[in-house]
Amino acid sequence: MAAEGTDAVFEDEVEPTLTISEYMDGIEAEELEVDLVLGGDDGDECTYGAGYLKRQAVFSCLTCVPDGVAGVCTACCLACHDGHEVVELWTKRNFRCDCGNSKFGGHLCKLNPEKDPVNPGNSYNQNFKGSYCTCSRPYPDPEAKEQVEMIQCCICEDWFHEDHIGLDSAEKIPCDEDGEPLFEDFICHKCSPVCSFLKLYPDSVLASSKQTSASPSQAVAADSNGMEGTEKNENGAPVDHQSVEKTSVKDNSTKDIAASESSNLGDNSAGNCKLGMDINTKSADSEKTMPFFMSKGWRETLCKCGTCTNFYAQRGIAHLTDKDDSIEEYEKMAKQKRKKKLEQQEGAEANFINSLNHVQKIEILSGINDMKNEFQSFLESRDPSKPVTPDEVQSIFKNLAKKKQRII
Incomplete structure (x- = not known):
């Protein structure tokens, strides 16, 4: 024992x-x-x-x-x-x-x-x-037993702990089964009153933790020809909520979300208001302030008529109509820059190799092969459970130097 x-x-x-x-x-x-x-x-x-x-x-x-x-x-x-x-x-x-x-x-x-x-x-x-959230604590918090992830409000740009954003115990942050977010932007409960006009838009602009793909029975019902009890828009066309839900959550496509809203919102192309009303006449929401989790592509659905645009500017939220303002676009730009940088590095390496004569190329390839073999021998000869020491690293390069001297 x-x-x-x-x-x-x-x-x-x-x-x-x-x-x-x-x-x-x-x-x-x-x-x-x-x-x-x-x-x-x-x-x-x-x-x-x-x-x-x-x-x-x-x-x-x-x-x-x-x-x-x-x-x-x-x-x-x-x-x-x-x-x-x-x-x-x-x-x-x-x-x-x-x-x-x-x-x-x-x-x-x-x-x-x-x-x-x-x-x-x-x-x-x-x-x-160095302070964050409604609790004004630092991050990482030296007094916390576990560092909890935080989310950033796209209005005030402060960061919040998930249990400090004003959700009721029964409500959850919209995430999929793997914990990946189903929302594009977060608006904290402190900033949501200035954005209460978002409730004038179809529910699909708001992400929900309850959003899932349709069940087989729902799919059959959606595909059937029976129109009894089907909700219709002002033009008499059926409103397919299942389609909107699938688009906003599963496909994550800005274009598709914007298209799915076209049957529920007015035409904005001629400067008309999508909402069909003066947004300034709507009073602020007096209900309990709650955070908003915005579906992917929601910015594309916002009305950009003159009245609404002035409304956004007066409240300091004009950036909401700019899709390039989003973190998603920022990271997309970063990936493009990284790809270009890596391509430039690969091109520089290729140009360097091409500038060498035949003998120089052989020497470099031989050196790379010697280093590969030396590392392989080192890894095969040592106990993998023990950490690598500085002396062992130095010995690798000493052996490579000795091999080079013997060749010379």
């Missing part, structure tokens, strides 16, 4: 091992995640010269500005605030880099020292001080 117990202890102490392929895949995933956060920004140049960017990664340096009323771009975070207490804010809209302006007490930006004293178009919230 003692021996079995000892074996169990050793089994628990064995560290998981990774293949080279798994390790490289892990690095690739981490690099992609960084690119998605930074929007593909390499951090080479300060973004101040580009003005108020539609969306960019922003950081707050509490070492330089303890009260947290300034934000810096990725490049300035790396070049001007290395080693400082920096808060990562992910992305902010319509923001211009503050680094080195009047808020920094005379410390000029190393990358772009010629800046206006302030950026009046910037907006700041408690995130810049």
Whole structure:
């Protein structure tokens, strides 16, 4: 029994091992995640010269500005605030880099020292001080037993813990069986009153945790020719709620959602209001404030007539009609930049190889093969349960150097 117990202890102490392929895949995933956060920004140049960017990664340096009323771009975070207490804010809209302006007490930006004293178009919230949610706690929270994921409001851009967003116990955040979100944007309960006009739109613009694909019996009923009891729109055409539901949740297609709403909303092409009413005459919703989870592609359904557009602008939510403002578009742009960067790297490598003569190409290929064999021998000869030491890594390159000397 003692021996079995000892074996169990050793089994628990064995560290998981990774293949080279798994390790490289892990690095690739981490690099992609960084690119998605930074929007593909390499951090080479300060973004101040580009003005108020539609969306960019922003950081707050509490070492330089303890009260947290300034934000810096990725490049300035790396070049001007290395080693400082920096808060990562992910992305902010319509923001211009503050680094080195009047808020920094005379410390000029190393990358772009010629800046206006302030950026009046910037907006700041408690995130810049390292506080989030209605509980105003930091993230990660040193006092929390477990770090709970947070979601960002597309209006105020604050981050919220899932249990602090005003949902009743019976209500859930719209997610699929794998926990992936079924919504594109989140509007917190503090911002939802200014967006109460969204309730004038068909229910399909709001994502729901209860949305699922139709059952076989429902599908048969939807396909049948019987029209009794079928809801119809003002034109007399049947309203297919199953189709709308499938489109907004399963297909996740902006174009399809917009098309599915055409039977429920008016035509906006000639400047007419989709809602067929003056949105200003609708009073704010006096019911309990609740968060909104918006279906994928919901921005495309919003009316853009003159009256509605002015309504959005007066309430500071004009960005809602801009699909490029969404995080989805931001990450799409980041992926495109990453793809282009990788293609450029591959092209540079190919050009380098093509510039070599035959003997040089053979030497490089031989060196790569020697390194591959050396790593293979190293991995086969050692105990996989033990960590790799610096001395072992050095010995690999020493052996490679000895092989090269013997060849010479």
